């Protein structure tokens with residue numbers, strides 16, 4: 001039977017989403033979660049492959065704006081909900097959806113596509129590189145002391161009911177977005193994401209809680225968290241799980257960490273995703289006790305190399321010619337001269353000799369400043385053709401603030 005790839009009609013959403021759920025193991029999402037994803041799905045830019053009356057593959061895209069080094073907010077397609085039915089795998093359906101999707105993203109004028117991958121091995125062939133890294137940790141609060149900065153005691157804390165938290169927490173979030181590459185501006189509806197707390201996903205923990213950090217009557221930070229009580233013969237052994245924590249200044253952030261590390265009847269704070277340069281590491285007396293671990297999070301793909309490289313700034317002056325290989329999006333292939341500094345950049349086609357050779361995947365990995373071109377070169381993935389060009393570009397592409405993806409999608 002032949003298959004047909006077409007744009008999703010909203011009336012088909014339930015069957016389309018069920019195909020995705022089955023490909024992910026067959027467990028149905030919690031009703032609250034399903035309802036959110038239904039509302040957030042942009043059907044006009046979602047794809048389905050049909051075999052007769054059955055959907056056999058799915059892919060979606062969100063119209064995000066992503067913070068890039070320098071603070072600009074750049075349109076980026078957030079690739080999501082990718083699946084191929086087990087009965088139809090390894091016949092090229094994913095490849096056909098990636099082809100259509102990247103052509104559509106290009107036509108829409110978005111210079112970037114981004115995604116989080118169920119398996120990192122899948123998307124490199126389509127030009128996506130690992131661009132942000134995420135840290136997790138378990139802070140052993142029985143062993144670790146916190147040294148907080150001056151001014152922390154001037155921050156007061158106030159619990160607020162989850163349902164009433166959004167207006168204030170979203171205002172803080174909006175101020176954080178331009179500060180860190182990788183952050184995503186909220187689109188309407190996405191403010192529901194931090195409030196998502198289906199009972200079936202709590203694993204014995206409390207409903208989600210919200211604490212605000214305030215100074216002089218102004219909200220300067222917040223945390224969403226949950227407490228999981230536990231008892232052993234030796235006494236209380238509960239755990240705090242941090243879902244989100246943002247402070248507008250060091251004292252606000254420290255006040256939140258101090259609060260979460262001193263919740264009564266708990267002995268640990270689990271943190272599932274914070275930036276690799278998160279402040280907690282420099283507040284605790286013994287980072288080793290907290291066993292931090294790092295893994296890749298956001299994959300980035302430059303859909304329009306010239307526009308993407310012009311959209312960010314560079315922390316040191318740079319003037320290099322890249323020889324870019326891009327088999328999947330050949331309109332990017334060839335030589336590009338990037339000239340830029342902390343104020344701005346230009347990037348255009350050139351016939352000058354190349355200084356660095358790499359594929360678009362490496363440019364995606366380095367784009368947000370979280371993966372160094374020099375590190376990629378050390379693995380043979382970037383080739384230096386002019387002495388000094390690697391150090392120059394590697395320094396320029398870096399970011400003083402580690403890029404980080406604030407939430408999955």
Ligand SMILES: CC(=O)SCCNC(=O)CCNC(=O)[C@H](O)C(C)(C)COP(=O)(O)OP(=O)(O)OC[C@H]1O[C@@H](n2cnc3c(N)ncnc32)[C@H](O)[C@@H]1OP(=O)(O)O
Nearest residue numbers: 023080081082083084089090091092093094095115117118
């Ligand atoms: C952004 C997101 O939504 S991430 C979620 C991705 N979805 C999932 O993980 C759900 C479960 N898995 C699936 O649905 C499918 O196996 C998919 C979507 C990962 C792959 O779909 P397929 O249609 O089988 O991929 P397709 O046939 O186009 O494969 C293209 C190439 O990638 C390879 N490939 C695809 N998936 C994988 C994988 N999981 N591991 C290793 N290689 C893979 C194929 O072998 C093929 O290689 P080749 O070109 O050298 O022959």
